[in-house]
Amino acid sequence: MMEETEMSESKRLTKAREILRQVTEEAPEQMGLGSGVPLPFFNATEVPENVWSNGLLDGSDAIVRYKFRKGVKVAEPLVKYSPEKAEKALLNQPNRWIVRNIQIAFPIGFWAFSVVSDFILGKTDRRRERAQQLQRAISELGPALIKAGQALASRPDLLPKEYLEEMQLLQDKVPPFDSALAFQCVEEELGVKFLDVFELVSEEPVAAASIGQVYKAKLRTTGQEVALKIQRPNCEDIIALDLYILRWWSGIYTNIFKVFKREIDVQSIIDDFGELIYREIDYIAEAANAQRFNELYASIPDVFVPKVYSDLTTRKVLVMEWVDGVRLTDSASLARYGLETSKLVDTLVQCSLQQILENGFFHADPHAGNLLACADGRLCYLDFGMMSYADRRQRNGFLLAVVHIVNRDWSALVNVYQKLGFIPEDIDVKPIEFALDKALPDVLNSEISEVNFKNIVNKLGDIMYKFPFCLPPFYIAIIRCLGVLEGLAIQVDPTSRIISEAYPYVASRVLTDPQDDLQEALRRLALTPDGKIRWNRLEGLFQEARGTPRFDVVMSFDVLTDYILSDDGDILLEDLSEQIVIAVDSLGVEGVSYLLKFTRALRISDEVAAIRASRSLRLLLDGNVQDDAKKLFPEPTPAMQRFNRLLNLLDLSGDTDTAKFIPIFRKLAQEPKVQRAAGEVVAKLGERALSRSLRFVFGLPPPKFDGDCNAASTVFEESMVRY
Numbered sequence: 001m002m003e004e005t006e007m008s009e010s011k012r013l014t015k016a017r018e019i020l021r022q023v024t025e026e027a028p029e030q031m032g033l034g035s036g037v038p039l040p041f042f043n044a045t046e047v048p049e050n051v052w053s054n055g056l057l058d059g060s061d062a063i064v065r066y067k068f069r070k071g072v073k074v075a076e077p078l079v080k081y082s083p084e085k086a087e088k089a090l091l092n093q094p095n096r097w098i099v100r101n102i103q104i105a106f107p108i109g110f111w112a113f114s115v116v117s118d119f120i121l122g123k124t125d126r127r128r129e130r131a132q133q134l135q136r137a138i139s140e141l142g143p144a145l146i147k148a149g150q151a152l153a154s155r156p157d158l159l160p161k162e163y164l165e166e167m168q169l170l171q172d173k174v175p176p177f178d179s180a181l182a183f184q185c186v187e188e189e190l191g192v193k194f195l196d197v198f199e200l201v202s203e204e205p206v207a208a209a210s211i212g213q214v215y216k217a218k219l220r221t222t223g224q225e226v227a228l229k230i231q232r233p234n235c236e237d238i239i240a241l242d243l244y245i246l247r248w249w250s251g252i253y254t255n256i257f258k259v260f261k262r263e264i265d266v267q268s269i270i271d272d273f274g275e276l277i278y279r280e281i282d283y284i285a286e287a288a289n290a291q292r293f294n295e296l297y298a299s300i301p302d303v304f305v306p307k308v309y310s311d312l313t314t315r316k317v318l319v320m321e322w323v324d325g326v327r328l329t330d331s332a333s334l335a336r337y338g339l340e341t342s343k344l345v346d347t348l349v350q351c352s353l354q355q356i357l358e359n360g361f362f363h364a365d366p367h368a369g370n371l372l373a374c375a376d377g378r379l380c381y382l383d384f385g386m387m388s389y390a391d392r393r394q395r396n397g398f399l400l401a402v403v404h405i406v407n408r409d410w411s412a413l414v415n416v417y418q419k420l421g422f423i424p425e426d427i428d429v430k431p432i433e434f435a436l437d438k439a440l441p442d443v444l445n446s447e448i449s450e451v452n453f454k455n456i457v458n459k460l461g462d463i464m465y466k467f468p469f470c471l472p473p474f475y476i477a478i479i480r481c482l483g484v485l486e487g488l489a490i491q492v493d494p495t496s497r498i499i500s501e502a503y504p505y506v507a508s509r510v511l512t513d514p515q516d517d518l519q520e521a522l523r524r525l526a527l528t529p530d531g532k533i534r535w536n537r538l539e540g541l542f543q544e545a546r547g548t549p550r551f552d553v554v555m556s557f558d559v560l561t562d563y564i565l566s567d568d569g570d571i572l573l574e575d576l577s578e579q580i581v582i583a584v585d586s587l588g589v590e591g592v593s594y595l596l597k598f599t600r601a602l603r604i605s606d607e608v609a610a611i612r613a614s615r616s617l618r619l620l621l622d623g624n625v626q627d628d629a630k631k632l633f634p635e636p637t638p639a640m641q642r643f644n645r646l647l648n649l650l651d652l653s654g655d656t657d658t659a660k661f662i663p664i665f666r667k668l669a670q671e672p673k674v675q676r677a678a679g680e681v682v683a684k685l686g687e688r689a690l691s692r693s694l695r696f697v698f699g700l701p702p703p704k705f706d707g708d709c710n711a712a713s714t715v716f717e718e719s720m721v722r723y
């Protein structure tokens with residue numbers, strides 16, 4: 001018995017070394033793995049305890065550290081999708097090809113025939129019915145077609161709304177396959193007897209999906225619980241055949257789209273999909289992605305990734321740490337753990353935003369089955385088969401698109417889309433701008449919590465479908481990710497909205513990020529075309545941004561200062577000086593008026609009221625005072641409220657260390673054009689004060705200055721006279 005175990009152990013090590021050799025030597029290029037992986041391939045049982053407890057896969061002897069080669073962003077599969085190779089192989093198996101062709105062609109062909117006949121007969125109201133028919137047909141056709149249908153659900157540029165909605169309903173709930181076949185696969189892949197290494201915790205799989213099924217087991221040697229994901233038998237073969245057949249039919253479908261005046265290259269869509277699904281069926285690539293995800297996001301509090309036992313992982317078998325947790329949609333269990341759903345959703349959304357908008361490496365499929373909430377409140381990500389990457393230009397492009405939609409700046413939005421290659425450069429974009437203006441809601445003026453991502457994507461989708469848009473994979477993945485995320489967030493907490501969660505993040509990025517394209521967005525958002533400040537917008541942005549953890553008011557002040565000091569900032573500086581003159585002047589006038597009223601109020605009430613008054617002054621300025629105090633004291637003037645709001649925005653009264661502003665003020669003060677502007681402000685203020693005083697002394701009506709608000713001087717006169 002002992003001998004047998006040793007034998008299998010040594011066989012296992014040989015097999016494991018073989019896998020390592022494949023990964024590191026044979027195909028580092030394809031794998032996206034570095035050559036810097038010469039780690040000995042030890043048995044997982046020899047892993048020192050601290051490796052598991054420190055939460056990182058980093059550098060352990062037992063764990064292969066999949067290094068991403070420079071420039072590789074998402075791990076590539078060892079075997080890549082190759083239509084040519086599939087064609088060669090399948091031409092030798094005409095029987096399989098013919099049978100499967102008939103299985104697919106019949107229902108899909110029937111759907112296509114129905115669509116064309118609706119079109120010829122002018123039955124334009126049957127789109128929903130046809131979408132449902134296609135959904136039913138696909139759901140019967142097996143994993144590759146179901147995955148293809150799910151992928152189409154996030155292609156608003158290809159399908160109208162009704163189809164997108166129906167494709168989203170496609171579930172890959174498939175019956176489990178025979179466990180004997182699953183264990184046989186493990187033995188073949190690892191070169192060990194299944195029961196020598198694993199002890200099943202439950203005989204039945206805990207989950208069965210289109211590509212694989214998952215068992216809960218224990219490692220015999222250490223007793224550690226693991227999740228064992230095993231691929232369906234012949235998965236790659238079946239997918240290759242279906243892709244080949246779909247590709248074979250693509251010319252016909254391209255022509256059907258032409259009938260509807262849509263130029264769609266179906267073949268390249270199928271090829272894109274082929275690449276994605278080949279990534280999903282390679283568990284080594286999945287393990288590498290899991291590790292990459294862990295490296296990038298392990299620092300986010302409350303988020304983690306199960307550790308992968310890479311010496312027990314092959315292309316068809318993935319072994320990882322078992323995580324005890326519950327789905328976010330399982331409200332009863334969440335309540336049992338005493339977990340706050342809104343906090344979990346917040347962690348999830350903030351983590352996704354960081355993935356998409358900061359690092360660019362993101363989990364494109366954060367559905368309920370791919371996330372577990374643990375008893376300690378942490379959120380565990382699972383299933384790294386569908387990862388995507390957006391580079392800096394693409395991430396900023398997405399961020400800018402959000403800003404321009406909020407700002408209703410259609411020409412800027414279309415410009416971003418053109419730069420990202422979604423729309424050709426040489427077409428007349430006016431009709432697109434007009435359609436956007438008509439279709440999209442006024443995000444700024446509706447309650448932000450009422451604007452949901454799905455609505456906006458649907459409306460944008462109608463336009464993308466109508467005009468010649470072509471969405472690249474990164475954008476499709478972002479749409480998919482945010483759509484799935486919003487669906488899940490709403491299921492868990494019906495009040496949550498992805499846009500209202502995301503917009504503060506977007507606001508804080510444009511206010512603090514010095515990258516040129518984001519600064520351009522800030523200018524378009526906060527300045528009029530002739531360079532003057534839109535105070536309300538700027539105030540709105542600060543307010544949104546202030547709630548986010550990454551927002552740093554000093555940094556945003558610094559970014560604004562740099563802009564003012566640049567050549568482009570001259571008009572802004574001029575406008576700012578004018579605004580300062582008006583604000584300080586009216587604050588002076590209105591301030592005097594307020595103080596007079598305030599003193600009168602104090603004289604007619606008692607001392608207690610006076611003390612309460614001084615305490616309430618701050619609250620009063622914030623508009624946050626009790627009704628009885630409001631009766632007692634005059635309303636703060638608009639200028640005072642504005643000034644107070646500005647202080648609040650800059651958080652000068654809060655936790656911000658005001659000393660941090662000193663270098664910025666110094667930078668401003670040293671700049672000759674700012675010195676000149678400051679001199680002009682002082683001179684103008686003096687001029688105004690002198691003019692007001694002289695006119696008052698000589699009993700003349702108050703002077704009128706540009707920008708005087710609320711007849712400030714009249715208020716001043718009246719109160720002086722009354723007093």
Ligand SMILES: Nc1ncnc2c1ncn2[C@@H]1O[C@H](COP(=O)(O)OP(=O)(O)OP(=O)(O)O)[C@@H](O)[C@H]1O
Pocket residue numbers: 172206207208209210211212213214227229306320321322323324368369370382383384385
């Ligand atoms: N490490 C783990 N700990 C606990 N449960 C797990 C673990 N990994 C997977 N599971 C369970 O197995 C299910 C399926 O896992 P996973 O999503 O990785 O499989 P999949 O075949 O890629 O499925 P799909 O592609 O449909 O998302 C999960 O929803 C979860 O319930």
